[in-house]
Amino acid sequence: MSEFVLQAKGLSKSFQEVAVHTTVFTEVDLAIKPGEKVAIVGASGSGKSTLLHILAGLDQPDEGVVLLNGHSFSQEKDTPRGRLRNQYMGFVYQFHHLLPELTALENVMLPLRVRRTPAKKAQAQAETLLKRVGLADRMHHKPSELSGGERQRVAIARALITEPKCILADEPTGNLDDSSAEQVFQLLLELNQEFNTALVIVTHDLALAGKMDRQLRLSGGHIQEVK
Numbered sequence: 001m002s003e004f005v006l007q008a009k010g011l012s013k014s015f016q017e018v019a020v021h022t023t024v025f026t027e028v029d030l031a032i033k034p035g036e037k038v039a040i041v042g043a044s045g046s047g048k049s050t051l052l053h054i055l056a057g058l059d060q061p062d063e064g065v066v067l068l069n070g071h072s073f074s075q076e077k078d079t080p081r082g083r084l085r086n087q088y089m090g091f092v093y094q095f096h097h098l099l100p101e102l103t104a105l106e107n108v109m110l111p112l113r114v115r116r117t118p119a120k121k122a123q124a125q126a127e128t129l130l131k132r133v134g135l136a137d138r139m140h141h142k143p144s145e146l147s148g149g150e151r152q153r154v155a156i157a158r159a160l161i162t163e164p165k166c167i168l169a170d171e172p173t174g175n176l177d178d179s180s181a182e183q184v185f186q187l188l189l190e191l192n193q194e195f196n197t198a199l200v201i202v203t204h205d206l207a208l209a210g211k212m213d214r215q216l217r218l219s220g221g222h223i224q225e226v227k
Helices: 048-055 078-088 104-114 119-132 148-160 178-195
Strands: 006-017 020-032 037-041 063-068 089-092 166-170 198-202 214-219 222-225
Touching: 006 048, 020 048, 020 214, 020 222, 037 048, 048 166, 048 198, 063 078, 078 089, 089 148, 104 119, 104 148, 119 148, 148 166, 148 178, 166 178, 178 198
Parallel strands: 037 198, 037 214, 089 166, 166 198
Antiparallel strands: 006 020, 006 063, 214 222
């Protein structure tokens, strides 16, 4: 078993638009231990979300590798990379990305159904998680019938349903009012302790970042630990 659930070694990323070449970041290294809480902070446009998407296997680096639970995650082809993501990782977006035609319960069941988990077993696990995140009486509602905070709690339950080693969250409270944001963030911290799932959050909220075990600042294309 790897000492780290998520590692990045020498990640570099740039974009070419017509005659303009933009370097997002170069030679980024990081390592996340089981159960650790890490915030990635930086100015708007610094590349935080791009880095998180590469760590999640949703985008590819120009150079370097991402290791997920010891596996060469970023170097896999799409299908095996998706299988590793489903096995070891959960992802929470700023805008929940729930399927609008499905109920909260069906959305949370989805990652297990992708694994071909029997429907009754997937439903039982999803019901347990939705109760845990305070949505026992909302599980048969569709996203349009839920508040922003409730939708984000559904998204968190969906990310946890596979019992991942690591959850990546991209500005998970950025689209919520202050009260809902605090509730969602506290829920993430509670679940991090309860499930010993590593938590990596991209955020511009320095007060929120200060409650994590470590802060990594992305600035000028480089990442460094905030002391």
